[in-house]
Amino acid sequence: MKLRLSSFNWKLAFFGYLGILLGIMLLAGLGMLKTFVLAHPPYDKLGHFILYGIASFLSHRAINRNYLVIFGVSIPLGPFIFSHFTAFEEFLQAILPNRSASFEDFFASMAGIILFYYIGEKLDKK
Template identity: 30%
Template sequence: MAVQHIIKLVAASFSLFILWVIYLANTGASSSLFQLVAAIPYGDKLGHLLLFGSLSCIVIVASRFYCITLLGKQAYLGAIVVSLFVIAEEFSQAFIATRTFDFTDLLFDAIGIGLSVIVCRKLQQRLDTDQSKTL
């Protein structure tokens, strides 16, 4: 199986995992994952940063670092898609009885996505440099 196919499979699997976590939270279900997060100081915020930062990074790599021009700047489409999903998901919490909208969750989602963009830019530069050496 080609590396790109594996990366896409990882992106799809991680997306499904996050959707499952959101489903559990939306239905008010109990989970050992939630208990673990609650036991860590600022675990909820750290979870937001890590989950959506990781998802963004995986989606950017899976989309082969595809960029679009947005407001005159190059932006990773994967980061934009994850950002739009995060915004919709966080604001939807205002309409779900078992959830509450929390701006700091959105802030930590954004920090995670921002860090993933920085990591992916460095990775892309590294890959471009390595590829130019082999030509």
């Protein structure tokens, strides 16, 4: 099952999703998600896994599955960017009054980024 959409459609899906993701982050930062189950431990790990996984999947396709080569190793650019975005977002959580940072959240986000990238690559090869 190859995932065939035009480059424009992948970009549209990615930027639409990015808007949703940033909106969720803003609401969380303002403390407006206190009643949302996925905003609290341990369920927030699932939220990190899914939200960042989808972002990884969409970003990789939005930039035409480009890779960055570092010391001869090909690294998918979209997931690489979102890995850094995740680290920055966890850092922000450490300094915001309504948020709390954790390594578990970071690792859940990274697991989602890697797994959703892998699933996308496998689907593209079918």
